[in-house]
Amino acid sequence: MIFEDYAIFTPGPVKMSEEILQIGAKQTPYFRNSEFSDVAFSCENNLLEMVNAPEGSKVIFLTASGTAGMESAVMNLLTENDNALVVNGGGFGQRFVDICATHKIPHTNFKVKDTNLTEIENLAPDENHTALVVNAHETSVGHLYNLDAMGEYAAKNKMLYIVDAISMLVTDPLDMQQSKIDVVIASSQKGLALPPGLTMVILTPKAIEKLQDINSLYFNFKDYLKNGERGQTPYTPAVTIMLQLEARLNQIKKRGGIEQSIANAKEVADYFRESIKALPLKEYTPYMPNAMTTLTPTDGKSAMEIVNALEADYKVMVCPNGGAERELVFRVSHMGEMTKTYTDIVINALHDYYGVTRA
Amino acid sequence: MIFEDYAIFTPGPVKMSEEILQIGAKQTPYFRNSEFSDVAFSCENNLLEMVNAPEGSKVIFLTASGTAGMESAVMNLLTENDNALVVNGGGFGQRFVDICATHKIPHTNFKVKDTNLTEIENLAPDENHTALVVNAHETSVGHLYNLDAMGEYAAKNKMLYIVDAISMLVTDPLDMQQSKIDVVIASSQKGLALPPGLTMVILTPKAIEKLQDINSLYFNFKDYLKNGERGQTPYTPAVTIMLQLEARLNQIKKRGGIEQSIANAKEVADYFRESIKALPLKEYTPYMPNAMTTLTPTDGKSAMEIVNALEADYKVMVCPNGGAERELVFRVSHMGEMTKTYTDIVINALHDYYGVTRA
Numbered sequence: 120m121i122f123e124d125y126a127i128f129t130p131g132p133v134k135m136s137e138e139i140l141q142i143g144a145k146q147t148p149y150f151r152n153s154e155f156s157d158v159a160f161s162c163e164n165n166l167l168e169m170v171n172a173p174e175g176s177k178v179i180f181l182t183a184s185g186t187a188g189m190e191s192a193v194m195n196l197l198t199e200n201d202n203a204l205v206v207n208g209g210g211f212g213q214r215f216v217d218i219c220a221t222h223k224i225p226h227t228n229f230k231v232k233d234t235n236l237t238e239i240e241n242l243a244p245d246e247n248h249t250a251l252v253v254n255a256h257e258t259s260v261g262h263l264y265n266l267d268a269m270g271e272y273a274a275k276n277k278m279l280y281i282v283d284a285i286s287m288l289v290t291d292p293l294d295m296q297q298s299k300i301d302v303v304i305a306s307s308q309k310g311l312a313l314p315p316g317l318t319m320v321i322l323t324p325k326a327i328e329k330l331q332d333i334n335s336l337y338f339n340f341k342d343y344l345k346n347g348e349r350g351q352t353p354y355t356p357a358v359t360i361m362l363q364l365e366a367r368l369n370q371i372k373k374r375g376g377i378e379q380s381i382a383n384a385k386e387v388a389d390y391f392r393e394s395i396k397a398l399p400l401k402e403y404t405p406y407m408p409n410a411m412t413t414l415t416p417t418d419g420k421s422a423m424e425i426v427n428a429l430e431a432d433y434k435v436m437v438c439p440n441g442g443a444e445r446e447l448v449f450r451v452s453h454m455g456e457m458t459k460t461y462t463d464i465v466i467n468a469l470h471d472y473y474g475v476t477r478a
Numbered sequence: 479m480i481f482e483d484y485a486i487f488t489p490g491p492v493k494m495s496e497e498i499l500q501i502g503a504k505q506t507p508y509f510r511n512s513e514f515s516d517v518a519f520s521c522e523n524n525l526l527e528m529v530n531a532p533e534g535s536k537v538i539f540l541t542a543s544g545t546a547g548m549e550s551a552v553m554n555l556l557t558e559n560d561n562a563l564v565v566n567g568g569g570f571g572q573r574f575v576d577i578c579a580t581h582k583i584p585h586t587n588f589k590v591k592d593t594n595l596t597e598i599e600n601l602a603p604d605e606n607h608t609a610l611v612v613n614a615h616e617t618s619v620g621h622l623y624n625l626d627a628m629g630e631y632a633a634k635n636k637m638l639y640i641v642d643a644i645s646m647l648v649t650d651p652l653d654m655q656q657s658k659i660d661v662v663i664a665s666s667q668k669g670l671a672l673p674p675g676l677t678m679v680i681l682t683p684k685a686i687e688k689l690q691d692i693n694s695l696y697f698n699f700k701d702y703l704k705n706g707e708r709g710q711t712p713y714t715p716a717v718t719i720m721l722q723l724e725a726r727l728n729q730i731k732k733r734g735g736i737e738q739s740i741a742n743a744k745e746v747a748d749y750f751r752e753s754i755k756a757l758p759l760k761e762y763t764p765y766m767p768n769a770m771t772t773l774t775p776t777d778g779k780s781a782m783e784i785v786n787a788l789e790a791d792y793k794v795m796v797c798p799n800g801g802a803e804r805e806l807v808f809r810v811s812h813m814g815e816m817t818k819t820y821t822d823i824v825i826n827a828l829h830d831y832y833g834v835t836r837a
Contacts, residue, residue, distance in 0.1 A: 123504060132506035132717060143502030143718065145482060147491035147673045149795045182543045182675050184714040187696045214695075221693050308714060314506045316541050316675040316716040334580050336573070337546045355543040355667065357675040358491060359502065436508045 126464040129438045131308045133455030156350025165368035175324040179343045182357040185306035188318035191338035197224045204248040210259035235406040237265045250279040256287035261413030270299035290384035290410040301326045312455035317360040384409035388453045422449040433468035485823040488797045490667045492814030515709025524727035530653045534683040538702045541716045544665035547677035550697035556583045563607040569618035594765040596624045609638040615646035620772030629658035649743035649769040660685045671814035676719040743768035747812045781808040792827035
């Protein structure tokens with residue numbers, strides 16, 4: 120087994136709890152029965168409650184990773200008659216742009232930098248858009264947008280508001296009713312701290328109303344909704360991960376609810392950021408989520424060299440950036456089963472690496 | 479946890495080995511590194527060896543269930559200029575027909591019954607087909623087709639030969655070179671005895687040559703091949719299941735190779751079929767695989783009633799059929815971690831249910 124004894128601070132997969140891991144060692148049960156339907160209903164109800172979805176909302180459970188959630192949402196909800204405003208602040212924004220281009224959805228590539236879009240009204244191109252598509256947390260750079268401001272803007276302009284919440288759910292606040300969100304995309308291996316392989320698309324009644332008949336079996340949301348009425352999926356679900364999701368959502372409740380999970384993540388993120396202030400590392404953006412801290416070396420060191428040293432010399436996994444920013448930025452996740460004590464591992468490793476005594 | 483103490487004889491999920499289950503309880507490691515690439519390469523090489531794929535073949539690892547493997551194979555390999563001969567002997571053959579229809583691939587719905595297609599030459603409609611698409615084992619009825627005969631026919635007529643081997647791999651023989659197969663679709667939760675959520679598409683050089691540029695990110699095989707060169711996938715893989723796959727393929731080798739696994743499955747299937755001869759149950763088809771036994775009550779009893787009684791009174795899970803055959807047929811799987819001793823559980827339960835003393 121690779122990396123079993125490493126401390127993990129990557130933004131997916133993230134550190135999982137012992138309770139969830141133990142379910143992974145159970146025999147996968149048969150699922151075409153009412154017992155498994157109850158699991159699916161429990162997952163659906165608790166998810167909808169967690170994001171404060173409006174009455175009548177539904178969850179699509181896809182056996183797939185997050186990109187399939189993003190792509191299938193676009194496929195099922197937008198057509199050639201739409202014009203999507205796609206917020207592009209990095210790699211995942213670009214992915215939504217690519218998805219729209221691939222499926223021939225008219226769209227504006229709305230490139231943004233150094234803003235959390237509180238001022239979207241002034242910044243967005245003045246064009247007739249029918250949808251607003253955004254990654255709530257642009258994970259490639261660790262940048263969180265203002266969901267409320269974008270929701271106001273989308274509502275005012277009668278746009279369908281599609282939010283990829285994959286890398287901020289559970290660690291950062293998301294309230295579908297308050298932010299007037301029509302569609303939320305979530306995934307198992309980020310804040311939900313489950314193995315990768317399950318993606319969820321949460322649809323409000325307004326979004327359900329807009330569903331298209333599409334040329335796809337595997338991504339056909341109407342089929343999923345129909346099967347979902349009896350707590351089933353059209354094709355074999357990620358049974359084990361759904362059992363883990365059921366337990367995880369109950370765990371979040373038992374620990375004081377989603378507010379408490381968010382507060383924990385914030386406490387850990389603040390602690391980490393405060394604890395490394397003496398090091399030659401700068402926060403990459405002022406709009407950082409609780410989910411993750413993005414750091415840039417201020418002493419000219421290569422970010423990739425730091426990532427490699429943490430892995431090789433301290434058995435600590437943090438995450439490099441891809442492409443041009445590989446040498447400039449690295450990321451430390453606070454998602455999953457995080458505590459201050461566990462976070463001390465990476466804090467101490469960074470201090471030791473720099474030869475700085477921790478204050 | 480549901481059904482933990484039940485004996486499981488369903489054709490997916492199937493009984494898993496303790497070694498594989500334990501990997502499910504390990505922290506999911508970070509995967510964008512050479513250590514995980516080695517896992518992917520190991521899986522690819524061992525899979526290709528297991529099916530005797532021709533030199534230069536590649537494996538696409540999709541985070542998805544089997545239908546996505548079937549659909550993406552059609553999407554990437556067939557176009558409106560093709561004419562596919564789709565063998566339809568039940569629910570999964572019909573699914574291939576639906577996939578072709580959805581993606582506007584010209585096709586013939588080749589309905590078959592009471593034949594394993596050894597005589598395909600005489601049975602197939604005399605039309606110019608460019609591809610032969612078949613489920614090696616039509617799981618809905620437990621019917622195994624003659625892969626060699628179909629391969630001869632496809633080769634003679636210069637057809638691309640696409641085989642869904644999902645529910646017969648590991649329990650029944652499949653040799654890509656001998657049967658002249660161009661594409662094999664496999665899935666994690668059948669004979670491979672892993673949790674559901676990973677689907678593999680094995681492409682020969684001839685199939686790779688035929689790959690199209692398609693309007694999809696998640697199912698774009700060319701992207702998977704490109705990332706596969708360095709042992710990676712374009713989107714988050716089912717990391718845990720791939721670690722389990724690596725272990726499982728090594729387990730098959732250590733146990734004497736694929737031939738031994740097939741021999742074991744045959745021994746268990748034969749034992750089961752022999753042991754229930756005194757009961758009013760008839761084998762549904764003469765072309766049964768080692769993977770599964772399909773049974774029809776001969777005393778007018780409802781198949782569904784038997785399924786329900788086994789579950790409720792004996793904690794034994796077998797599988798009902800869907801649709802019209804719900805009352806006529808039920809299925810007993812021999813896939814996964816099966817032994818004669820374990821199979822005695824269902825044999826004894828059936829005898830007790832009928833009030834017949836086992837011979």
